[in-house]
Amino acid sequence: MEEFHVLQVDITAQSRSDFGKGAARRLRREGLVPAVLYGQGSELVHIALPNHDLDLALRKSHVVFSVSFDGKTIIAKPRDIQREPVKRYIEHVDLIIITATEAQARNDEAVADIAAAVAAAEAAEEAISIAAAAGEFDEPVAEATPAE
DSSP, X not given: OOOOOOEEEEEEOEEOOOOSHXXXXXXXXXXXXXXXXXXXXXXXXXXEEEHHHHHHXXXXXXXXXXXXETTEEEEEEEEEEEEXXXXXXXXXXXXXXXXXXXXXXXXXXXXXXXXXXXXXXXXXXXXXXXXXXXXXXXXXXXXXXXXO
C-alpha cells in the first residue's frame, strides 16, 4: 500500500453574512474566497478564506485545514473546489468538518492525530478559562498552545 502524508494548513477565516453573486464578487476583489463549512450534525457556516493561502495549500493532493474563526478552530478537508474555467482561479470551496472519531473510523491516522491535537488544545483552553473565572489562579495565565 502506498504511503502518503497529510499536509496540515492553518488558515484564518472570516465569518460572512452576505450571500449571492454580488457579495461573492466583493469578497474576491478583496482577495478572499467564499467558502462553506459543514459536517454531519453541524450547521452550515459561511466563511471567507484568504485566496493566496488557499491556492498554495490546494496545490497539494492531501491537505487538511485547521480553520480558525470566531474564536474556534475546526479541522476540515476540501470537498468541492469551484474554479473559473479559463483563468483557473478559485471561485468557491466547500469544506467538510472532520472529527477525531470520524478520522479513526476511516483509518486515517494522520488526520486523527491532527483532530485529536486540536480537540485537546480546545479542552485545555476551556479548562483554563473556567479555572481563571473561578479565581483559582493568583497570576495571569499564559495562552494555551497546542503541542506539535
